[in-house]
Amino acid sequence: MLKFSIKNAFRKKGTATLASIGVGFGLMLVFVIGAFTAGVNAQFQDNLTRSIGIVEIIEKDVEGRANSHLPLSLPNKLYDTPNVGNFIINHNIETQAPIYFTSNYSGPSKLQNLGDTLTLKGLNQSLDQNWGGPTTKLLQGRFFTIGNNEAIVDNRLLDAAQFPVSIGVNITISLDPGGINTTTLTIVGIYEEEDIGAPDFVPREYYIYTDIQTLWNYLYRAGEETNVYSTIDLRFNVETTEETENFADSINEYSDGGGYSPTFITAVALATFFKSIEETFAIFNAFAGIIGIITVIAGGMAIIVTQLMSVTARMKEFAILKSTGWKNRHIFLNVVYESLTLGLLGAAIGMGIGGILIIVLGSGASPFGGASAIVTLEGVIEVLAYALGLGVVGGLYPGIKASRVRPVVVLKGE
């Protein structure tokens, strides 16, 4: 009967195909949203996993890391924090330059998008090596040497920067907001910086790293506070986000009690940050899902209308089938199978167009370029489940109508 129903579904080829295309567009939306959601979720999960155990310390109640000034003695004090210090495996330090140092290289004329920024940071190479930071991810060239005005740059700049980025090129650093007093850093290496995985239109922060001593010299020349850290990162020997958060809370409580006086600090578990992004993204996902479902329902209406039209036009045919011994159940199933066929064709169309869309949107050429999408088995099953659900729901009423045909009434006068 299935073969018969599949053939029957296309008795009116044009109408049936249009109905399937209608459903297909709805399912395409579900498929594409599902793939991008899975991609972004995987990225978040990856970030979340890698961030477990990491706590970032900045000065309390300051806006932006560049305004955070932590004393050089703070790392040792952190190791002395009661019930916490024993669990610290290692730490890293960074000092971030004020934004005007590199403001000539920010924005859409210098980088890809409005909101993109370039930030200069200083780090201690030996601590960073122990930490597994940027200096352990060198792709080209060499490390900077201390005091030689050298830098390593973020590899994403090779694509994003509208200014020359290669080994040997000089980057001009402004030592005042007007850009009158300047110095230069020479690029000696390019390191790998992992992208956030969001679409291209989401603003990004790109980095230049030099040694911390060089940056402190620049800060001194610029009249900014020097010999300070902007951030101190701690890595704890824990396995869960909750444990990480507990240590961050302990540090915050100890700070609030004056434990690091005169400095007051804020400790943030990075996993908390990623979790909050994930939760925000989950709300977006829910909205996107609702839009997808509404679109699918609209497409499903196409199946119902097509099947109702088809069934109404074929009442005599059903009457004849009944007269040859078909049961009500057979006629009902026949109509439901027909609408399932339309739904599954819609799924094939949706996944076909969706697949192309995922490739196009995921390519560098599109405004969504760089957005990671993953076509999962669950995603495919979800689309097929929608298609089957639509097929059944779309065929229910027409199927009942067809199965209740009264041959005596329909064939009267024949």
Add this chain to the structure above:
Amino acid sequence: MRNISLINLKNVSKIYGEERTTIKALNQVDLEIEGGKIFTIMGPSGSGKSTLLNILGAMDKPTSGEVLVNEIDIGSLPERKLARYRKETIGFVFQSFYLLPNLDVIGNVLIPLIPYRIKDKDRERAQELLNLVGLGERAHSKVGKLSGGESQRVAIARSLINNPKVILADEPTGNLDSETGKSIIDLLIKLAEEEHKTIIIVTHDPRIAQVVGEHPLGKNIWIKDGELSEKPTYDMYCW
């Protein structure tokens, strides 16, 4: 064996409508359908011919009376069992053939078996039936390319696929020219003669009644205002 009563109608009435607007389509009809015979049911429009055919074919239920098949009153059976009765006992042939255009000739013959999984032996039987109705060479033709007479032959083959005891033909020649119509009646008579089928033909055409009436297996039944008669009255000719 061939003369044993297949279907017995006892005091069957069929009334349509309610209260003042009622129409008595059949009025206390008694009829005995014997196996292997050919019946014509003749009568003017609105006389109750099709109602009688529908009740015999379990497509409609009587308002009162009994329709006995193997001593079972099919009028009291649920729809599920009636479908089985139609499948196993009755083959319908309609005036308008009703072939499905998306299936080929043999596919149309096999329509009644579609819900029950078609086997190779069913295909062989369909081919045999097409040979019987003279369309053996056209098994895989599109039905749209068939003439009216050929289409009706396919419909007859379709009605035979379940090997029913009774063929109910409602105006089977109504859409055909007289020569083609005669060949269809000859085919139905052949089914009674060779396959021992009981043939019941509802028709307006007195020539069919004449052919059947002259046949040794034939019997004409006349109906007017829902009542049966074995001989026509004068006004029965005046429809």
